[in-house]
Amino acid sequence: MKFTPPLQPATLIQRYKRFLTDVTLPNGEQRTIHCANTGAMTGCAEPGNQVWYSTSSNLKRKYPNSWEISVDPQDHHICVNTIRANALVVEAIENGVIDELSGYNELKTEVKYGTENSRIDVMLTASDRPNCYIEVKSVTLLDQTDTDSGQGYFPDAVTTRGQKHLRELIQVVGSGQRAILLFAVLHTGIEKVSAAYHIDADYSQLLTQAKALGVEVLCYKADISANAMNLTSKIEFIDV
Structure with a gap:
């Protein structure tokens, strides 16, 4: 971009x-x-x-x-412009950057789904596999007690909306489809990501439950400059 x-x-x-x-x-x-x-x-x-x-x-x-x-x-x-996250993910998928999301032949955005009146950020489809639902979250919170640690967190505030999205993704997995929570890491100091239990314990617990039920978690970090920005590398998600 x-x-x-x-x-x-x-x-x-x-x-x-x-x-x-x-x-x-x-x-x-x-x-x-x-x-x-x-x-x-x-x-x-x-x-x-x-x-x-x-x-x-x-x-x-x-x-x-x-x-x-x-x-x-x-x-x-x-x-800090969270609107950019979805566009970066779409661009990365189309350019083959995210290996885990290769092999699909159609990409749609903002598709209505779920029982809580949600819209999935990205949906991938192909004739030979289940649909893939991707919820994108922007990560910009670096551990402020040790900025050299590279530890990033999501969310940076209590998010009832994010909790709703996790419930929707759990239902997607239950229906036999593929569900992914994709953290777009938009802070060049972040090298790993965890759920922010100290900020939103309910979200953290629900994410642990979602992973156990089959929701996949991916973290991809962006290179950022005043000229351009692109998701380039996978980083680790660490359970709390």
């Missing part, structure tokens, strides 16, 4: 009202830009961090600029 037009740099002043961020441009101008991330963004939104933002061609947008990347004091690059 290349950023076109190129991203522009700024310095973070503050994030507020969940969707808004104030930044200072290199020329000293202050500007309000959009933030698509509704999570806690722990460690990703410290005042003074360098940020990179995109510019939309939609002239009707009140805030045409969107916060894409944050750079922390350790020079880790973090994609």
